[in-house]
Amino acid sequence: MSPRLLWTDWTIALGFLREGRVQSLMITVGVAVGVAVIVFITALIQGLQANIIERTLGTQSHIRLLAPDEINRVLPAAPGTVQLLQEDKRAQRLRSINNWQQLLDTLDRLPQLRAVSPVVSGPAFARRGDAVVSVALTGIDLARYQRIIPLSRYLVDGRLRLGADEALIGSVLAEDLGLRVGMKLRLETGEQQSSVVNVAGIFQLGVRELDARYVYLGLKQAQPLLDLPGGVTVIDLTVAEIFAAERIAERVGRLTGLKAESWIQTNAQLMNALSAQSLSTNMIIVFVAISVAFGIASVLSVSVVQRTREIGILRATGATRPQILRVFLIQGALYGLFGAVPGCAAGYLLVWVFNTYGPGLFQVPIPAMLVVPALLLATLTGVLAAAVPARRAARLDPVVAIRYV
Template sequence: MRPLPAWLPFEWIAATRFLREGRAQTLLIIVGVGVGVAVIVFMSALLTGLQSNIVKRTLSAQAHLVLLPPEEIARAQGAAHAALIQRQAQRLRSIDQWQAIRTRLENLPEIAAVSPVASGPAFAVRGDANKAITLYGILPEEYIQVIDLHNKIVAGELRTHAGEVVIGIELARELGASLGDKLRIKASSGATDTLTIVGLFDLGNKTANSRNVYVGLRSAQNLLDLIGGVSHIDLALRDMYGAEILAQRLAGETGLVADSWIKTNSQFFTALNSQRVSSNLIRFFIALSVAFGIASVLVVSVVQRAKEIGILRAMGASQGQILRTFLLQGGIVGLLGSFLGSLLAMGCLMVWRMLATNPDGTPMFMIEVPPALILVTAAGASLVGVLAALLPARRAAGLDPVVAIRG
């Protein structure tokens, strides 16, 4: 037998020898740990990719947070009907001093981008065709920081100079329009303007593609009778999941109505949270089953090697050394299992990418495995191995040498 290097600690020598002597058990538990780690990594990457894809599609035409003018105060209808409150007819209103509010918002660390928008109902007219639309007046260089509109252009370009308009592919189909055609926009105020179609977009949402129409901010202000004003301010946040907390804070500080994407899509957000909780529960029970597997194997190892442990104790090995030997076994099993599991997870993800494709052959959605996920999972598996080995290790360290040798 080849002698081991003298610099190796006793615990490492004993732990690796015990693992080699029980090769079948060791291999079985390493494979078990590997399968558990593979399931955790694969499921985490799959759910993260799925959630990112769903959120991306849901928010393709929606800001993380929108600031709106406060609702007009209702008024009583005469002294005799003081208790009867009539809500004023809703009309387009501008945010007071919106330039100062925009400057203030841009200085907040939670906010990544700010975009003022003038929007309202209108009609798109071409020949005999007449379609109800939502007109958006934007500053493109600011708006694309909130809504990824420039990457959604499928024909032409995102340009909103005077006399130019960008429409969705569904609206273009319904009106029989294409690039370079003229389109007449008629607002509810009665103002009209004839614009040239310079771009077509596809937001991945049929409703948005048939209703949203983008023009320059000044053009929309003139059409909607919002001279110099904006109807709302769109915000992109650095942490989109903190939108509701920030919305409540901004509403209190500015007096404006703050609608977050979480509030607007409350059922969708609840579904995301439920999915996240169920995923965490599955991961917990997988880790628990891995821990019980490691613990059971090491308990059997302690019983099988009771005489060897007794001899080691009689030769001078301390309780601490025996304890660390079995803890090290648990850590080694967890680390090797996590390495095997990471390889299995990468293989499963490669197969998934080949099988889960759209009819045109493109991936159904992107799945990425960040290195941090593998490192955290490997560290977690090693920690689970050490914790699972704690009870068998204490039992081994507590064996009386004489009793153990006698069997």
């Protein structure tokens, strides 16, 4: 197709649009409203999902590596005998991951992982005077753990420091035991181990259960308290692509021989909620696109009827059926494109109004990448909506069309 012929098609299509200014304006406004709804709803759902994920994953790792479960070893039956076996699952004791230092070196080199942190954790009792509270004792390498959970962001009092005989405790635990920064706390484990620590800082993760139970110690201080000198019970990992955590966990599990649990596996209900939100967003986009398509198709159908005589004259003067088809397809594309531009602007304006004057529960990001898909979707919708009217216009007999009144 020559550029000159294509330019002619564009000129005719623009001429038709200018002749029906009122119709063109109305359908353009309709497309703009549809695109604005798509942009705003998409941005809103993305912002809501990002907020939920940040609140959920802000206090946990993306992947946890643990030692494989211990299983019972059954001795084979003696030759010529029948063995009847009733097996109970073996109770899992607190134990260390074998060769965890070497595993850290291997995991640090994997490009899919952003952070790797060894952790030793187990149950303990926190005692102050006559008050005793059950806590989750967690020994960490603070520099590494900060890349998993940024404790500095959640610190509400004291200093982020885990020196010898120092601990970080949750705000609810501090309130329950009447503790302040600088006061002492006794930690006792079931292995008859105990230690008196100074409260170096108080954090607030925003989850009451965690703020009421978590006590952070240095890794080397927590290991003997849990009767695991030199050992770790968990290796926490974070990944760049959080929704690929399940696939990466399977790969890391095969590589290390450890049991790998991703956040997707441990937060199945959250994933169901996110999937439902994404599905609802896609359904809204589809229904809005369908309504926009019907509007464009209706206007072009009326345009074909109104311009039957002009189409007949074009055919009589040498315009081919494919050329008439292209003229109306171009009209549909222009309706979509001209409506999408102000629609995108209106969508971003709605996002700004929500962020500025909304309830303030969370901020909706304004992703620039939404513009291109919105323009493409509106233009493609216009072309598809114009297909039937364009085909009808191309099939008009020129003699009959010229006689049309």
